[in-house]
Amino acid sequence: MRRADQMTVAHLLSFLKSRGHAVDLYCINTGASASGDDLAWLREACREVHLYRFGKISSTVRAVFGILKKHPLQVGLFSHPEQRREVRSRIGAGDYDIVYTYYFRSAEITRDTGRPAGELPTLDDKRPATFLALQLSQTLNSRRISQNAPNLALRLFYEIESRLVAAYESRIWQNFTHSVVIGSRDVEEISKTCRAQGVAPINNYIFGAHGTDVSRFAPRTDIAERPHHIVFSGVMRTPTNVHAVQWFAQNVWPHVRSALPDATWTIVGREPSAEVRELDKLPGVTVAGTVPDPAIYMAEAAVCINPMQAGGGMQNKLIEYLAMGKAIVATPVANEGIGATPGEHLLVAETAGDFAAAVIALLNDPERRGALGAAGRTFVLENWTWESHWLRLEENFYAALPPLEGARVNNGGGLA
CATH class of the missing domain: 3.40.50 (Rossmann fold)
Incomplete structure (x- = not known):
């Protein structure tokens, strides 16, 4: 379960x-x-x-x-x-x-x-x-x-x-x-x-x-954020998740690494497919696979991402990011079932260029990350328990x- x-x-x-x-x-x-x-x-x-x-x-x-x-x-x-x-x-x-x-x-x-x-x-x-x-x-x-x-x-x-x-x-x-x-x-x-x-x-x-479980997925002051660090979390054999990380790796990650050569990205989630495991070879990318507690990995992220291109409805990962008070960049598809307000609770970007720009901007702006994270946590407590x-x-x-x-x-x- x-x-x-x-x-x-x-x-x-x-x-x-x-x-x-x-x-x-x-x-x-x-x-x-x-x-x-x-x-x-x-x-x-x-x-x-x-x-x-x-x-x-x-x-x-x-x-x-x-x-x-x-x-x-x-x-x-x-x-x-x-x-x-x-x-x-x-x-x-x-x-x-x-x-x-x-x-x-x-x-x-x-x-x-x-x-x-x-x-x-x-x-x-x-x-x-x-x-x-x-x-x-x-x-x-x-x-x-x-x-x-x-x-x-x-x-x-x-x-x-x-x-x-x-x-x-x-x-x-x-x-x-x-x-x-x-x-x-x-x-x-x-x-x-x-x-x-x-x-x-x-x-x-x-x-x-x-x-979502707002006690398990909550801000972790005991875990320090890693500078310029990105996290994606999900079941990594699901086709929509596989496609999402492939799209990000091919279209967004090169721009992020060009702007921030020390940027790192961890893909967290059960049963990573062969295509996902292949991404572990990219500079700065780690495929963590199954972990005891994904919340710990999310806590280390400066920015959490949800670059879903297909799928719909509920995106548990997005609610979990919000509950943890993380700064987030997501596609419109990822947010359509959640209804978080772009610019207030998270940043929404559709094209690869806009997605990369939003990620880079947040990685360089701790004050903006903090404001988005606090607003996102409040949004979940009011709407998504x-x-x-x-x-x-x-x-x-x-x-x-x-x-x-x-x-x-x-x-x-x-x-x-």
């Missing part, structure tokens, strides 16, 4: 338990190793934990059959039949008040199991309220990945996937009571996709972003229940 989505779900489980809810987790195990402590914590946080094996051959077969149904490849991969059968059996038995499906890749597991979009609950309605956490516009995300793919084969693959995603995303929301998105930009993009597909724009959305977002989500859970449903919830109703 170390990647962004995993941490999001883990924090949600912890929050729901602390609020007295009974939660059953149905989760595909893709083969990553979990420590005994992690598994023990998970079983303590949940009433039940159901793990399903992600077989490579069977998953590939499901993906192929999914494409024949015009489902995106990623949806087919995660349409686990045993998971689907068991979840639907429990929903049909009336075991749950709320069914929360994280990410549209799992939508086939729970689609049409509760009240559809636009149908109000009634007193005798025993169907659960279903929430599909779309999070971001997957159409926009896959299109950006296609446009920034490093070779023709991947570009064609993601182009095909983006078209399948557009057709699917524009309709799947109708099969759930509510859709959960991060912000208004995602609503705009999904609505645009709906209109392009000839269907009604999404109208059952609620906003449900997530936050875990609790503030989860409390709003819980309010939406209760609002989606039938009238007087509280009595049944107190008698054992749960969440899946």
Whole structure:
């Protein structure tokens, strides 16, 4: 439970338990190793934990059959039949008040199991309220990945996937009571996709972003900043992160080193790909890989960067930088789901030249770095704590229940 989505779900489980809810987790195990402590914590946080094996051959077969149904490849991969059968059996038995499906890749597991979009609950309605956490516009995300793919084969693959995603995303929301998105930009993009597909724009959305651990990611006065030092943090096998550091290395880093020959840059994050490890050969660059605590490395940075070209939605690394009171340079893509104010909380730059100029300027201006860092920390405390977002989500859970449903919830109703 170390990647962004995993941490999001883990924090949600912890929050729901602390609020007295009974939660059953149905989760595909893709083969990553979990420590005994992690598994023990998970079983303590949940009433039940159901793990399903992600077989490579069977998953590939499901993906192929999914494409024949015009489902995106990623949806087919995660349409686990045993998971689907068991979840639907429990929903049909009336075991749950709320069914929360994280990410549209799992939508086939729970689609049409509760009240559809636009149908109000009634007193005798025993169907659960279903929430599909779309999070971001997957159409926009896959299109950006296609446009920034490093070779023709991947570009064609993601182009095909983006078209399948557009057709699917524009309709799947109708099969759930509510859709959960991060912000208004995602609503705009999904609505645009709906209109392009000839269907009604999404109208059952609620906003449900997530936050960061403001105690773990906090200013560290016990750790000195390294002069002219830059840090990028992220899971370093994710294509969008790989492309981001490659873009920075090729287009920005030479300008920074030319202006500041002693400048250094550390890339922090799990499972660095071969392309990322290759960057370790560049002058001044260190690929740290997996580290016990990325916050320590961020604390040493004079400037933290997020040069994302593809992707969208939540950028955990950006919130963590802000929470630590660091001076930041980011692209508009990286900031669009966060909404920090350019010039007040961070610097935003789109072109390589502007990005380099912003980084160099901040490396040479400790007073400006301090002002941006302090404002960024305040911004996170006011807008991006875990609790503030989860409390709003819980309010939406209760609002989606039938009238007087509280009595049944107190008698054992749960969440899946």
